[in-house]
Amino acid sequence: MISLIRSIWLTFLHLFHKKETIQYPEEKVQLKPRYRGRIVLTRDPDGGERCVGCYLCAAACPVDCIALQATENEEGRRYPEFFRINFSRCIFCGFCEEACPTYAIQLIPDFEMAEYVRQNLVYEKEDLLINSQGKYPGYNYYKVAGLDAGVKGKGEGENEEPPIDRHSLLP
Amino acid sequence: MSETLTYWIVIIGILFVLLNVAALLIWVERRMLALWQDRLGPNRAGPLGLFIVLADTLKLFFKEDWTPPFADRNVFVMAPAVVVICVLLSFAVIPFAPNIQIVDLNIGLLFFLGMSSLGVYSIVLGGWASNNKYSLLGALRGASQMISYEVFMALSLMGVVMLTGSFSLHAIVEAQKNCWFILLQPVGFVIFFIAGIAETHRLPFDIPEAESELVAGFHSEYSGMKFGMFFIGEYLGITLISAITVALFFGGWLGPAFLPPIVWFIIKTTGFILFFILLRASLPRPRYDQLMEYGWKVLLPLSLLNLLVTGGIILLLNQP
Amino acid sequence: MDVFFYIAAAVAIISTVLVITRKHPVHALLYLIVSFLAVAIIFYQLGAPFVAALEIVLYAGAIVVLFIFVVMMLNLGKETSLQEKTWLNLSTWLLPGILASILLIELVYLINTQPNSTITIAEVDPKAVALSLFGPYLIGVELAAMLLMAGVIGAAHIGQRKKKYWHRFLQEDEQ
Numbered sequence: 001m002i003s004l005i006r007s008i009w010l011t012f013l014h015l016f017h018k019k020e021t022i023q024y025p026e027e028k029v030q031l032k033p034r035y036r037g038r039i040v041l042t043r044d045p046d047g048g049e050r051c052v053g054c055y056l057c058a059a060a061c062p063v064d065c066i067a068l069q070a071t072e073n074e075e076g077r078r079y080p081e082f083f084r085i086n087f088s089r090c091i092f093c094g095f096c097e098e099a100c101p102t103y104a105i106q107l108i109p110d111f112e113m114a115e116y117v118r119q120n121l122v123y124e125k126e127d128l129l130i131n132s133q134g135k136y137p138g139y140n141y142y143k144v145a146g147l148d149a150g151v152k153g154k155g156e157g158e159n160e161e162p163p164i165d166r167h168s169l170l171p
Numbered sequence: 172m173s174e175t176l177t178y179w180i181v182i183i184g185i186l187f188v189l190l191n192v193a194a195l196l197i198w199v200e201r202r203m204l205a206l207w208q209d210r211l212g213p214n215r216a217g218p219l220g221l222f223i224v225l226a227d228t229l230k231l232f233f234k235e236d237w238t239p240p241f242a243d244r245n246v247f248v249m250a251p252a253v254v255v256i257c258v259l260l261s262f263a264v265i266p267f268a269p270n271i272q273i274v275d276l277n278i279g280l281l282f283f284l285g286m287s288s289l290g291v292y293s294i295v296l297g298g299w300a301s302n303n304k305y306s307l308l309g310a311l312r313g314a315s316q317m318i319s320y321e322v323f324m325a326l327s328l329m330g331v332v333m334l335t336g337s338f339s340l341h342a343i344v345e346a347q348k349n350c351w352f353i354l355l356q357p358v359g360f361v362i363f364f365i366a367g368i369a370e371t372h373r374l375p376f377d378i379p380e381a382e383s384e385l386v387a388g389f390h391s392e393y394s395g396m397k398f399g400m401f402f403i404g405e406y407l408g409i410t411l412i413s414a415i416t417v418a419l420f421f422g423g424w425l426g427p428a429f430l431p432p433i434v435w436f437i438i439k440t441t442g443f444i445l446f447f448i449l450l451r452a453s454l455p456r457p458r459y460d461q462l463m464e465y466g467w468k469v470l471l472p473l474s475l476l477n478l479l480v481t482g483g484i485i486l487l488l489n490q491p
Numbered sequence: 492m493d494v495f496f497y498i499a500a501a502v503a504i505i506s507t508v509l510v511i512t513r514k515h516p517v518h519a520l521l522y523l524i525v526s527f528l529a530v531a532i533i534f535y536q537l538g539a540p541f542v543a544a545l546e547i548v549l550y551a552g553a554i555v556v557l558f559i560f561v562v563m564m565l566n567l568g569k570e571t572s573l574q575e576k577t578w579l580n581l582s583t584w585l586l587p588g589i590l591a592s593i594l595l596i597e598l599v600y601l602i603n604t605q606p607n608s609t610i611t612i613a614e615v616d617p618k619a620v621a622l623s624l625f626g627p628y629l630i631g632v633e634l635a636a637m638l639l640m641a642g643v644i645g646a647a648h649i650g651q652r653k654k655k656y657w658h659r660f661l662q663e664d665e666q
Binding site for chain 2: 517518521524540541543544545548551552553556557559560563564616617618
């Protein structure tokens with residue numbers, strides 16, 4: 001009986017506590033930098049697309065909302081011909097971000113993407129590709145890759161030794 | 172002529188005010204519950220979110236009024252009306268102010284008890300006519316809960332009746348001129364209030380509906396305005412129990428003279444309505460057998476003892 | 492005021508007839524409630540508001556609820572109403588009906604031939620009821636109380652059940 005009255009009293013005191021509610025449209029919610037929101041495709045420091053069209057994000061996606069087609073330019077650099085994310089399916093799990101070997105696909109702290117028409121939730125590459133390096137500034141995949149795709153010559157990358165002439169290795 | 176006119180104005184005025192209060196309580200309850208849970212509650216539509224009442228009512232009106240094909244049609248339609256009729260009829264005997272009372276029956280209190288006991292039918296019939304097992308379980312629980320708690324409710328009120336010597340609510344309020352009955356009958360008040368919560372099947376005694384166990388209990392199959400009737404009936408029931416409590420134990424319209432009597436009555440009643448909502452915010456629901464055990468093994472002996480002691484003291488004081 | 496009496500009496504009779512003729516037990520009970528309410532109004536008319544209120548609180552409000560409670564749990568469906576139909580054929584009710592109507596005719600005749608057929612209405616307030624209950628009829632009240640006490644104890648005894656242990660670890664050792 002005493003405990004009941006005590007709990008009634010304590011609940012009553014909550015009348016004077018600070019309210020947790022955030023008055024959303026006027027008052028924005030403070031999101032953490034690692035919040036998993038809208039998915040974007042980032043660019044490397046030189047302004048090139050980071051995505052190499054490896055399909056790992058599409059394979060990792062548990063709801064199959066990512067569709068892309070890889071292609072190659074004349075310098076041998078791979079990039080997606082189209083990149084489509086159906087946000088009406090996306091569950092914002094972040095597996096695509098974890099799967100991405102080049103830090104291209106990233107989830108950013110933004111969730112305000114409501115639409116009246118469901119079709120508008122299908123984002124194409126021009127909607128996804130942003131002019132920013134995202135969470136990993138300064139990272140350029142082709143600088144550390146062994147491949148010559150027009151960014152650097154073979155063997156000129158970071159922590160990369162110049163290519164060895166196989167024939168000179170002969171005893 | 173003018174007397175009958177004022178009489179009708181009082182009746183229609185009370186009806187109008189009550190229905191509006193019942194609708195307003197939707198907003199009050201949601202706001203207060205929110206505040207007690209550290210939220211803000213509905214505050215968007217209109218000033219302070221007051222138009223939520225309008226939106227809710229409109230929504231209920233425009234919903235499909237679906238009568239399930241497996242239901243017992245006539246009884247199904249009748250059940251929601253019963254609760255509203257019974258509660259509204261009970262308000263006929265409540266003294267809002269010295270001159271604002273629809274009828275001053277000399278069995279006013281018994282009339283209130285009779286109407287509240289007829290209110291059980293809405294739950295029983297609603298649950299039975301729905302032909303749904305959850306509804307039926309809710310109806311069974313509701314019937315046994317309300318019948319049991321009616322007993323203690325009546326018994327706890329008898330102390331007040333003994334002190335006044337009358338069943339008339341007007342006379343009961345008049346008798347509290349010197350001392351409110353809460354001071355003379357604290358046990359009676361506690362038992363009456365607990366029984367009142369059980370009668371209106373409000374949380375924590377909302378066992379007939381118990382949405383975590385029985386979907387929505389006896390009104391699982393109801394929709395549209397028929398559900399709205401149950402909804403309104405519940406809020407009217409809260410208002411009724413609060414008003415009766417005020418009239419019986421807290422001196423009704425009595426209060427310092429700087430405010431008119433009706434205002435005192437409204438202030439006290441509002442306090443009790445808010446207390447009802449506070450109870451909902453703070454207490455968990457007991458199990459069904461706990462509720463019955465508590466009623467029959469604690470409240471019944473306690474109310475009988477209260478009656479005995481009250482009678483004894485009255486006899487002792489009235490001895491020459 | 493007489494008009495109200497006759498209306499209430501007519502409602503009472505009609506609803507009681509409907510109680511007998513309804514096939515579905517719950518519907519029959521609903522008409523029984525209406526009948527009780529009509530009887531309560533008649534009591535009120537005759538100057539016994541206390542009895543009227545008790546009629547509603549106890550009979551209409553509590554006892555019929557218990558009836559409905561039981562009937563509800565029996566889950567009586569279409570089969571029972573069919574059964575009821577076969578039971579209620581002409582040969583079963585004709586003879587009792589005739590006998591009862593003979594008695595009814597006699598009753599009406601006797602009432603009509605009574606010299607003083609007007610009912611004197613005397614207001615009986617709750618206090619008078621209480622005084623007579625605890626005065627001249629004290630023994631009746633006490634006998635009823637003893638009967639009720641026996642009923643309560645019996646119910647408590649029947650309702651007792653063995654303590655259930657939900658798990659053997661929670662079981663207390665028997666001394």
